Amino acid sequence: MNDTLTRRLQAELDEFKRTGVYKRLNYLDAPQSAVTKMEGRGDVVILSSNNYLGLCDVPEVIAAGKAALDKYGAGTGSVRFICGTFTIHRELEAELAKLVGTEASLSYVSCWNANEGLCPTLLGESDWVISDQLNHASIIDSVRLAKVITKCQSAVYRHSDMADLVEKLEAAKGARTKIIFTDGIFSMEGDVAKLADIVELARKHDAVVAVDDSHATGVMGRTGRGVAEHAGVLGEVDIITSTLGKALGGAAGGFTASSAALCDYLTQRSRPQLFSNALPPTVAASALAAIQYLEAHPERVARLHENARWFRAALTEAGFKPLPGETPIIPVILGETARAIQMSEMLLEEGVFVTGFGYPVVPQGHARVRCQISAAHTREHLDFALQAFRKAGRKLGVI
Ligand SMILES: Cc1ncc(COP(=O)(O)O)c(C=O)c1O
DSSP: OOHHHHHHHHHHHHHHHHTTOOOOOOOBOSOOSSEEEETTTEEEEEOSOSOTTSOTTOHHHHHHHHHHHHHHOSOOOSOIIIIIOOHHHHHHHHHHHHHHTOSEEEEESOHHHHHHTTHHHHOOTTOEEEEETTOOHHHHHHHHHHHHHHOOEEEEEOTTOHHHHHHHHHHTTTOSOEEEEEESBOTTTOOBOOHHHHHHHHHHTTOEEEEEOTTTTTTSSTTSOOHHHHHTOTTOOSEEEEESSSSSSSSSOEEEEEOHHHHHHHHHHOHHHHSSOOOOHHHHHHHHHHHHHHHHOTHHHHHHHHHHHHHHHHHHHTTOOBOOOSSSEEEEEEESHHHHHHHHHHHHHTTEEOOEEOTTTSOTTOEEEEEEOOTTOOHHHHHHHHHHHHHHHHHHTOO
16 A cells, blocks of 8 residues: 555544544344344444335245345346346336336435436536435436536536526526436435425426435335325326335345336446446335335335334423424434534434434535434334433533
């Protein structure tokens, strides 16, 4: 290893530690459920997982992965277009399209890849992408990449500000293709995109709507079909990207759902699709089983939201200031980064695992612990977490 590089990196790592932004990894030694085992800590209640429906460890999801391991082997050994396409991919993609209300879908090894493969593939020099200010890093990088590769134009509209979006759409008038790209649920704030308004504006301005529904698939809408179902525009969104790594089994993987032509075009030209191995068959089979489980158990979605409503109200009653909202992402704003990290450490001492987020992930002075609720939580788990919040909050002088 080159010594100069190592020294430079070590100096930066030391600085991360000095300024309190260094991320320590916690090792888990059991499946993710409402409670897991953390190395060195024992049992902890997880309030930090994207396992919204609690499907990471349901027997049907695990069994499907094991059966696929026996049937298809451990790996794909290739990218899709060479010899990495298995029948389970076709089954999963048909089911995903049905779930989110599109004609077709195409799987990727992650939603990061699905997003990264979207803008640079679809756009060209005479096109625009117009992106919400608070979009996920993978959308931001997709836009950046597209600008460099294709020389397309881009604009960022103020978060969920429809008047600003109209201005940006007007500035892009005359473009061959205009994509409005938004998160379905914004992961740091836990708020929901104004999708019905966005779809209406897109129709008026001849634009394409792309939604990253990673935090909303399996979560929003009465049957978990995402923000489109929640907003009453199911079947009207042009492109949906999402992850299999959150509510749908929580392993890994992502997809782009859209028209058959768009998915076929991505199969031909999207670089993460062409130059990176296909989704492992075990993961595809578990995700498929997770969707089937969701379809058979819509009450999981209802339980998730009941849990989220209860916990948000209980935190407020205890004197905290969780951001208001209607999703299972409940950020509790604490101010300075060091305070959020201290709170998260104190909660862990009490047996509750919640991650603190500070600058630069969120704006200066808006550091927070972000609670994520699951359908797997019982009232006892949530009550246990609440008592831990009370204790830590009092010690820190937050409440
Ligand atoms: C909105 C959003 N998009 C994309 C991703 C990336 O998903 P994946 O883990 O499948 O790459 C995430 C994950 O945090 C996300 O929150």
